[in-house]
Amino acid sequence: MNNIKIRNKKLAEKIINNLQKRNFKAYFCENKQETIQKIEELISKTETISWGGSITLEETGIKNFLEENNYKTINRDKGKTKEEKEQIVRQGLISDVFLMSANAITEDGIIINIDGTGNRISALCFGPKRVIIIAGMNKIVKTVEDGLSRARNYAAPINAQRINNLIGINTPCTENGSCVNCKSETSICSQILTTRLSNPKGRITVILVNEELGY
Ligand code: SF4
Numbered sequence: 219m220n221n222i223k224i225r226n227k228k229l230a231e232k233i234i235n236n237l238q239k240r241n242f243k244a245y246f247c248e249n250k251q252e253t254i255q256k257i258e259e260l261i262s263k264t265e266t267i268s269w270g271g272s273i274t275l276e277e278t279g280i281k282n283f284l285e286e287n288n289y290k291t292i293n294r295d296k297g298k299t300k301e302e303k304e305q306i307v308r309q310g311l312i313s314d315v316f317l318m319s320a321n322a323i324t325e326d327g328i329i330i331n332i333d334g335t336g337n338r339i340s341a342l343c344f345g346p347k348r349v350i351i352i353a354g355m356n357k358i359v360k361t362v363e364d365g366l367s368r369a370r371n372y373a374a375p376i377n378a379q380r381i382n383n384l385i386g387i388n389t390p391c392t393e394n395g396s397c398v399n400c401k402s403e404t405s406i407c408s409q410i411l412t413t414r415l416s417n418p419k420g421r422i423t424v425i426l427v428n429e430e431l432g433y
Contacts, residue, residue, distance in 0.1 A: 223248075223428050226355040229325070230426050233358065236327035241419040248428045250278045253352060256425055260350060261289065261315055268292040268310030270338030273380070274319035274352050274432035307337050316346035319432050320353045321373045322365030323424070329413040330365035332374055334381075334406035342413060342422070350423045354431030362412060370407065371397050376433040378406050 219227075230246045237244035247253040257280055261267060267289055275281050284291050292310045297303030310316065318338050322330040329351065333339045342349055359365045375391035382392040387404035391397050397407075416422040 226358075226428050229358065230355065230428070233323065233325055233327060233426060234424075236325065237424050240327045240414060241416040242327065243416075243420050243423040245423070245425045246428070247425055250427070250429065253278050253425060253427050254280060254283050257283070257317075257350070257352075260423065263287075263289055265314035266290045266292055267315045267317065268313035268341070268346065269317040270319075270341065272317070272319045272352075272432060274354060275317055277431050278352060278427070280317065280352065311337065311341055311345040313341075313346045314348065316341040316349045318342065318349065318351055320351050320357055320424075321369035322359045323353055323357050323426075324359055324362055324365055326361075328362055328365070329422075329424070330359075330362065330369050331411045331413070332369040332407050333409050333411070334404075336409045339409055339411040342411065348421055348423065350425065352425045352427060352431075354427050354429050356430040357432070358426075365412075366410065369410065373433045374407050381406060 234244040234246055245256055247256055267284060269275055269281065285293070292306055292313050294303045294306040294310070297306045318341070320329045321332050331339050331342065359368050375395055375397055378387060378389045378391050381387050382389070387406070389402045389405055390400045
């Protein structure tokens with residue numbers, strides 16, 4: 219095991235303890251394979267499952283696993299038109315389980331997310347019966363300030379570039395790679411959420427993965 223993984227494993231123990239003190243359920247997985255096993259353990263095939271846009275969910279193979287194993291997914295990618303996709307996203311807000319990643323998690327167990335339309339963070343706040351956050355240890359930061367900076371200055375410009383490649387949003391950061399705190403109509407930074415507790419207790423689960431995942 220390399221030094222980064224050894225350090226992350228030690229640090230994760232403390233973070234999991236801190237997440238539990240904040241009423242989150244929390245688990246640690248060494249790799250993508252263990253993460254899929256944990257998902258299999260946590261989700262039943264009778265539950266409806268939706269998710270927010272997330273590179274982590276793609277890199278872990280979780281989305282493919284759910285689709286290939288007959289889980290009851292509510293998958294916006296199956297919508298044929300923009301309207302159909304939007305309708306599916308709305309249905310996802312009342313799913314049994316909502317999967318997402320985080321833009322940052324502090325060592326103290328506070329979760330930070332930034333969102334454009336807000337479907338991902340609205341699901342995190344309320345709607346789906348349960349939320350499962352899957353986050354690589356690269357998302358861990360020391361403080362809320364560090365997390366906000368990571369979300370705004372690192373994750374958002376890269377995500378904006380990804381979305382620009384898909385649908386052409388052309389925000390200033392897609393031109394120069396740096397956040398200029400824009401007010402663009404297509405800004406992916408409309409709302410910023412810090413989640414300090416799971417309420418009700420246990421509604422939100424966090425799975426920390428000892429790999430670099432997503433941005
Ligand atoms: S430039 Fe706009 S869209 Fe890009 S990261 Fe900054 S606020 Fe977000």
